[in-house]
Amino acid sequence: MKQERITTSQLAIVVAIAVMGTVVLSVPRTLSIGAENSGWISLMLGWAIGLAGIFLFVRLAERFPQKTITEYSALVFGRWLGKLVSLSFSAYFILLCALYTRVFAQTIVIPLLPETPISVVLGIFVILLIYESHAGLQSIAQLSQVFIVPIIIAALVIVAGVAPLMDLGRLKPLFQPGPGPILRTALTASTHFGESAVLLVLYPYLTRRSRVLRSGWIGLSTALAILLPVVLGGVAVYGHEQVQRLLFPTLSLARLIRFGGFVEHAEVLFVVLWLFSAFLKVSILFYVSSVALAQTFDIDDYRPLVNVLATIVVLGSLLPENAAMVLELTDVVVSYGWMYEYGLPLIVLLAAVVLRKEDRHDEV
Amino acid sequence: MRKFVRPKSLLEADKPRFASHSRTAGTPVSPNLSSNIEQIRKICGPENSDIIIREFGIPIGRGFAAALFFVEGLTDRFALNLGVIQPLQLSNCGCTLADGDDLARGLDASGLDIIDYIVKYLLGNSQAKRVTSLDEAIDMVMTGESAIFVDGVAEAIVTEVKGWANRGIQEPQSELTIRGPREGFSEVVRFNTALLRRRIRNPALRMDPMKVGALSATDVLVVYIQDLTNERLVEEVKRRISEIDIDYLPEAGYIEQFIEDNPFSPFPQVLATERPDRLAAALAEGHVGILVDGTPVALITPSFITDIYEATEDYYERFLFGSARRLLRIGATLLALLLPALYIAIVTFHQEMIPTPLALAFASARQRVPFPALVEALLMEVALELIREAGVRLPSPVGQTVGIVGALLLGDAAVQANLVSPIMVIVVALTGLASFATPYHSGGLAIRLLRFPLMVAGAAVGLYGVAAGIIAISIHLTLLTSLGVPYLSPFLSEPYDYKDVIVRAPLWTMRFRPRYLRPYRLRRQAGRGDSR
Structure with a gap:
């Protein structure tokens, strides 16, 4: 079953995309709402938490190098409690999938296809998602490798393009909202970085287990390197009060760019680029959740599950009635997701240490 | 009026029994010359016009009856006459063998038999081989060799006299270059x-x-x-x-x-x-x-995917121009794939993307066209593909005319008749031009074909459809392998090495062979100390 292999550098890219794939458009807004002009500090703190999280994930995965979290949670907690843990793990990722699918569709519909029903957008998306999941982990990793280059370039172009409009004075005073909001927002940001928990499922598929920690950190830092300029730029150009009112501050930044007066509404191009990264992110989460779910039910191959699961994801993504509900739901998930992302692996690790459970024999 | 006898239908005809085409090397060469000739006549057919069996004598000792067996047209007449027949027929001039009677027994004092003697002293050909199987000899004759049978010996000599009409070495028509060698492979x-x-x-x-x-x-x-x-x-x-x-x-x-x-x-x-x-x-x-x-x-x-846009000239020109032209070709490939789809998507769904004056120009050009952009584009694209296909088959002077008639008259008339907008003609012409810039024909075919589903996707859901199409194509590409090596390998090789993928770096920097081919010797410059 573990025929598919990815390299450590592919892992770094996959982690980077899993973290910033969708949020790059909206993160300036969420951070500004929480921490006003100090959103970038929260982001850095969230990144630091994420680094610690990677350390936790790798320590846990190293105890069972041949197994995914769903397999060893059964070892640690016994059959039924273990199943419950795995089920909740995959359920969390399915929830994220559904949420991000909806966010994706919404983001596509508003600037690109205002008159097209959202179900059409979702339909095409889910067909691609099913295709990609059948294609497997290697395909996801290869696509991430190919597409991360234009994604990074696009982020840099946006920030460089609006650089003349920036007023760094808007970032001052530092720590304006005080430590409380900054820390709370840092935890929110750490939810995004915590999505690197995909590592707990991907670990057994790695070709080499050396430097996993390093490549995880590189992945997070790449995500930070893309998110930080966007957050700084958003606040520096618009000021945090206005950023809070923008639905997709990054796109609003892109709109300010003029390519020699010819292309207006350049944000459409960036939406298209973002579409690739968002699609990849959802496919990573979807792959992880379908593998985890298949293992929970002791199914050898996750592929038969894909169609059913994709249907669940789409139906789930249609549940919120309007965009406002989607925003609220996102806020709730993002505010508390970190507890789950870091808490569950921490509990498993502690239990494994206390119960002295490990399975270190490594074939590779 | 002549009357034809209605032939038996093919279906009613008796089923003849054939010997299998793939014969095994079963039948040996017989010591009796006439039975060999009979066998050959039986296998090759009595009246097979290009199969020649030339009987002659070798005047050594008492003389040997011999036969030369070859396929006319596959053999070089001069090589046969001067290298095989002449030395054998005139062999007695320089005969070094002692005694005719010994030779009749097939042996001389030095232990040579007649076949050895012919091979060693007489034949004027560079290659000669002794075979004992008749079938093997026939198979080799079919490739253009000639076989010599000598009466009394259960062996044949197969000598190399290949030579047939060919068009010689010419410049390859499908991969012309300005710089670089002109010779191309030929049929031989x-x-x-x-x-x-x-x-x-x-x-x-x-x-x-x-x-x-x-x-x-x-x-x-x-x-x-x-x-x-x-x-x-x-x-x-x-x-x-x-x-x-x-x-x-x-x-x-x-x-x-x-x-x-x-x-x-x-x-x-x-x-x-x-x-x-x-x-x-x-x-x-x-x-x-x-x-x-x-x-x-x-x-x-x-x-790999890079072969679609790479050309040998990239390496022969200095690296700046090699890189620039390669970038141009990558752009052309993308253009050939995406331009009509993007145009359709933008005029159908995203008019706000283009500046107002241009949007007005688009709109006024499209105003009197009765079709949606997709139909208009398909019309022109199909016309373009038709011109292309028609031009390929025609003799070259006529082919050019077709191009001119097709492109100028048809395009102009279509615009005059308000069937298509002039902008669409520009888009399609650009697409055609771009697709001619892909150096690899089969790769260009893929691009030409994939353009159509992308156009439909663009017409259905705009840029989202085009992007979805690109994602689908990309997923497909990740699934492709060539001999088991991933098709996207040049983009994925680790450590990341884009020296010869997007651009063509200076030659002296490309010190290693592509890693993804797993060559046994990785280093190709500064040869010493090969590292695996």
Whole structure:
């Protein structure tokens, strides 16, 4: 079953995309709402938490190098409690999938296809998602490798393009909202970085287990390197009060760019680029959740599950009635997701240490 | 009025019994000359017009009756006359053998029999081989050799006298370059191996022969460099070729279609080339080549997505211009794939993207066109493909006329008649131009074909549809392999090495062969201290 292999550098890219794939458009807004002009500090703190999280994930995965979290949670907690843990793990990722699918569709519909029903957008998306999941982990990793280059370039172009409009004075005073909001927002940001928990499922598929920690950190830092300029730029150009009112501050930044007066509404191009990264992110989460779910039910191959699961994801993504509900739901998930992302692996690790459970024999 | 007897229908005809075409090397050469001749006549047919059996005598000792067996047209007349018949018929002048009676028994004092003697002293050919199987001799004669049978000896001599009409070495028509060697492969595989050997003058260049086709028995050579090319690639190519089971192999394209990994993909997973310099360069990188007799097309495998836009000239020009032209070609490939789809998507869904004056120009141009953009585009694209297809078949002076008539008259008239907008003509013309810039024909075909689903997607859901199409194509590309090597390998190789992917870096920086081919020797410059 573990025929598919990815390299450590592919892992770094996959982690980077899993973290910033969708949020790059909206993160300036969420951070500004929480921490006003100090959103970038929260982001850095969230990144630091994420680094610690990677350390936790790798320590846990190293105890069972041949197994995914769903397999060893059964070892640690016994059959039924273990199943419950795995089920909740995959359920969390399915929830994220559904949420991000909806966010994706919404983001596509508003600037690109205002008159097209959202179900059409979702339909095409889910067909691609099913295709990609059948294609497997290697395909996801290869696509991430190919597409991360234009994604990074696009982020840099946006920030460089609006650089003349920036007023760094808007970032001052530092720590304006005080430590409380900054820390709370840092935890929110750490939810995004915590999505690197995909590592707990991907670990057994790695070709080499050396430097996993390093490549995880590189992945997070790449995500930070893309998110930080966007957050700084958003606040520096618009000021945090206005950023809070923008639905997709990054796109609003892109709109300010003029390519020699010819292309207006350049944000459409960036939406298209973002579409690739968002699609990849959802496919990573979807792959992880379908593998985890298949293992929970002791199914050898996750592929038969894909169609059913994709249907669940789409139906789930249609549940919120309007965009406002989607925003609220996102806020709730993002505010508390970190507890789950870091808490569950921490509990498993502690239990494994206390119960002295490990399975270190490594074939590779 | 003549009356025809109605022939028996093919279906009612009696089923004749055939001997199997693939004979085993069963029948031995008989010591009796006339029975040999009879056998050959039986196997080759009594009236087979190009099969010649020339009987003559060898005046040594008491004289030997002999027969020369060859296929007219496959043999070089001068080589036969001067190298085989003449020395044998005039052999008695320089006869060094002692006694006629001994020779009659087939032996002389030095232990030579008559066959040895002919091979050693008489034949004026560079190659001669002794065979004892009649079937083997016939098979070799069919490839253009000639066989000598001598009465009283159960052996035949097969000598090399190949020579047939061919068009010689010409410039390859499908891969013209301004700079670089002009010679191209031709239909004769032996010329092609010579062209290759002249470029790689090293015994490590191996050309392993294989035969494909029960009827055609076509020579197929698997070409690689020993101790450089990964054995597993070579073995895989040989395995796949040996599994081909067909009667007739007309062209290298058959090999390609039988050995490719993903037959349903539009992307070519084997690179076809007519340029010996391109094949030699690929071999030196660690690829495996396949030469097929009877076609000027050689195959290079594994092949990757980069082959669609790479040209040999990239390497012959200085690197700045090589890189610039490669970038231009990448752009052209993307344009050929996406431009009509993007145009349709933008005028149908995203008019706000373009500046107002331009949008107004678009709108006024499209105002009197009765069709939606998709129909308009399909109309013109199909017309373009038609012009192309028609031009290919016609003799070149007429072909140009078709181009002019098609492009100028049809385009202009279509605009005048308000069937299409002038902007659409520009878009389609640009697309056509861009697709001519892809150097690899089969790759260009993939781009041309994929353009149409993208256009439909763009017309259905705008840029989202185009993007979804790109994602679908990309997923498909990640699933492709060529000889088991991922098709996107040049973009994925680790450590990241884009020196020869997007741009063409200066030659002196490209010190390693492509890693994804897993060559046994990675370093290709500053040769000492090869690292694995």
